[in-house]
Amino acid sequence: MYLFSKNRYYIQFMSEENWIEVGSTDSIEEEDLIRFDHQDKTFCVYKLTDGFYATDGICTHEAVHLEDGLVMDDEIECPMHQGIFNIKSGEALSPPACEDLKTYPVKVDNDKIFIKID
Amino acid sequence: MKNNIIILGGGQAGIYAAREIRQNDSKSNIKIIGEENLLPYERPPLSKDFLLDKKNEEDLYFHSSDVLKNENIEFENVSISKVDFENKKLFADNDDVYSYDSLLISTGSENKKLSLDNNLKNDVYYLRNLEEAKKIKEIVSNKNKITIIGGGFIGLEIASSLSQLQKKVIVIEIGNQLMGRIIPKQIADLVQNTHLEHGNEIILNKQIEKITKKNGIYEILLNDNSLIKTDFLIAGIGSTPAVKLFENTNLKLDNGILTNQFCETSIKDVYAAGDVSNFYHPLYERNMRLESYQHAQNHGICAGKNIAGVKTEYTSIPWMWSDQFNLNLQLTGICNDYDEIIERGNDINSGVIYFFLKNKIIRGACGLGIAGKIGRDIRITSKLSEKNTIVDKQILSDQNQKLNKLIQK
Known part of the structure; x- marks a missing residue:
C-alpha cells in the first residue's frame, strides 16, 4: 500500500509539474495567438471563441514560427508558405503542410493559462 | 466510368492535380508523365536550402513513392515528342503510344x-x-x-x-x-x-x-x-511557357496555353495548369500567366477537380514569395495597377509593406521582413482584395493596429 501510494503521488506530482504557466487569459485577444517559449521549445497558445488551445510553435513544413500566422476560425495559417492547420486537432488541412502539428492540453486556473508539456 | 487520365508534366501542378483527381474519382487510371526521372519535387529550395546544404535531395519530394502507390497514381519517366489531339494520343520518343480520355498539360516553363x-x-x-x-x-x-x-x-x-x-x-x-x-x-x-x-x-x-x-x-x-x-x-533571365510540343497543333496558344477559369483549353477534354497556362481570372476579368509555387499547387488542384467532374472556378488571388538572406519577400494581388500607395512600417526587422489601392479598393500588397513577419498582413490583404474591400487607410498605415479586424466574415 505504501509503495502504491508513493507511486501514485509521484505520478500526480509529475503531472502537476508538467502544467506550465503561459500567462494571463487577457494576454491573448480573441481569435489570436501568442508565442510561448519554454526551455528549447516554442509553442503557440490560441484564444478561440470557445476557449484556449496550444500547438507547437514551428510549422511542420519549414522551420518558421507560426506566431506571425493568421488565425481564422479554428485554423492557423503559416506566414511563409500558407500551409493551414486545425488548431484543435493539429491536422494539416492545406498543402504545402502535410505533417500534422502537435497539440497540447490547456487549462485555465485563476485567470492564468497553463499548457501541459510532455 | 473508368477513364484514362494522363498528366503531362511531373511538377507541382501535376502531382497536386493527380491527388485531387483521386480524391474525387477512385476508379480512373491516373498516369503522370515526367521528363525528369524523379518523382515530383519542390523547386524553391533548389536556389536556397539545397545550395546551402540545409536540405538534401530526399527532403525535396512532395510525396514518397508509397503515397503514389497507395493512391494508385502511376508515374512514368518518358519524353513525349508528338501529340494527336484528334485521336487523343501521345507519342513518345521510344515509339510508345499513350491513349487518354482526359489530358492535363502541366509542362511548366523553360529558362530563357x-x-x-x-x-x-x-x-x-x-x-x-x-x-x-x-x-x-x-x-x-x-x-x-x-x-x-x-x-x-x-x-x-x-x-x-x-x-x-x-x-x-x-x-x-x-x-x-x-x-x-x-x-x-x-x-x-x-x-x-x-x-x-x-x-x-x-x-x-x-x-x-x-x-x-x-x-x-x-x-x-x-x-x-x-x-x-x-x-x-x-x-536567370526569365522563362517561357513550355509549349513547343503544341506549336503545330490546334491548341490555342498565346503566352502559354489559353485556358478559361475551369482550366479548360480550346480542345475538349484537354486541360492546362500551372506555369504553362495563360488562364482567365474572373476577379480581374483578364488572362494572366503566373510562375509561382502557390499558383502551381492551387491551379493543379483546381484542374484536378474539373477533370474529376467537380466544376470549379479558379479564383485564387496571386501570391508569391522569395527568401533572400534572412528576409522573406511576399507579394499578393495586383501591385502594378493603382492610384494610391500606403506604407506600413519602415523597418525590415518588424516588416515593411506597401499596399496598392485603386478607387480606394485594396488591390494588392508587397512586403519584406525577417522570415514570417509580413505573412499575416499579406494574407489579410489577399482576403481583402478578394472581396474588393474599401479599407481604413489609417489602420493600414499604423503597424500598431492589427489588420485582422478588417476582415469581414
Whole structure:
C-alpha cells in the first residue's frame, strides 16, 4: 500500500509539474495567438471563441514560427508558405503542410493559462 | 466510368492535380508523365536550402513513392515528342503510344537562354531543376568570384546563397531596379540594400556586350565599356511557357496555353495548369500567366477537380514569395495597377509593406521582413482584395493596429 501510494503521488506530482504557466487569459485577444517559449521549445497558445488551445510553435513544413500566422476560425495559417492547420486537432488541412502539428492540453486556473508539456 | 487520365508534366501542378483527381474519382487510371526521372519535387529550395546544404535531395519530394502507390497514381519517366489531339494520343520518343480520355498539360516553363555568339554556350549555367542545382553546387565549391546575369527572384536567391557560402558575387541587371517585372521599386531597393550590406555587388542598367574566356577566367564587357572578370557564370533571365510540343497543333496558344477559369483549353477534354497556362481570372476579368509555387499547387488542384467532374472556378488571388538572406519577400494581388500607395512600417526587422489601392479598393500588397513577419498582413490583404474591400487607410498605415479586424466574415 505504501509503495502504491508513493507511486501514485509521484505520478500526480509529475503531472502537476508538467502544467506550465503561459500567462494571463487577457494576454491573448480573441481569435489570436501568442508565442510561448519554454526551455528549447516554442509553442503557440490560441484564444478561440470557445476557449484556449496550444500547438507547437514551428510549422511542420519549414522551420518558421507560426506566431506571425493568421488565425481564422479554428485554423492557423503559416506566414511563409500558407500551409493551414486545425488548431484543435493539429491536422494539416492545406498543402504545402502535410505533417500534422502537435497539440497540447490547456487549462485555465485563476485567470492564468497553463499548457501541459510532455 | 473508368477513364484514362494522363498528366503531362511531373511538377507541382501535376502531382497536386493527380491527388485531387483521386480524391474525387477512385476508379480512373491516373498516369503522370515526367521528363525528369524523379518523382515530383519542390523547386524553391533548389536556389536556397539545397545550395546551402540545409536540405538534401530526399527532403525535396512532395510525396514518397508509397503515397503514389497507395493512391494508385502511376508515374512514368518518358519524353513525349508528338501529340494527336484528334485521336487523343501521345507519342513518345521510344515509339510508345499513350491513349487518354482526359489530358492535363502541366509542362511548366523553360529558362530563357542568353544569346551567345561564340563557344561559351555550355559555360553559362541556369537553375530550374535538381540536376542543374547539383551541378552548380558542385562547381561553385571550387570557384570564388561568381557573376549572376539577371536580377530577378532566382538570380538574387542564388546570390544570397552564394554569399552565405562566402563567395564574391556580382549581379548584373539590365533594368533600372531589381526584380522589376513584378516587384515595386520601394521593396526592390530594400532588397538591394541587404545584398550590398552582405558584400554582393549589384550592377543595374547595364547590358552585356560580349563575354570571352581567357585562361579559365571569363571577361564580361558591359555597354559602358567596363570589364568584369569572373570565375563562373549563372544566368536567370526569365522563362517561357513550355509549349513547343503544341506549336503545330490546334491548341490555342498565346503566352502559354489559353485556358478559361475551369482550366479548360480550346480542345475538349484537354486541360492546362500551372506555369504553362495563360488562364482567365474572373476577379480581374483578364488572362494572366503566373510562375509561382502557390499558383502551381492551387491551379493543379483546381484542374484536378474539373477533370474529376467537380466544376470549379479558379479564383485564387496571386501570391508569391522569395527568401533572400534572412528576409522573406511576399507579394499578393495586383501591385502594378493603382492610384494610391500606403506604407506600413519602415523597418525590415518588424516588416515593411506597401499596399496598392485603386478607387480606394485594396488591390494588392508587397512586403519584406525577417522570415514570417509580413505573412499575416499579406494574407489579410489577399482576403481583402478578394472581396474588393474599401479599407481604413489609417489602420493600414499604423503597424500598431492589427489588420485582422478588417476582415469581414
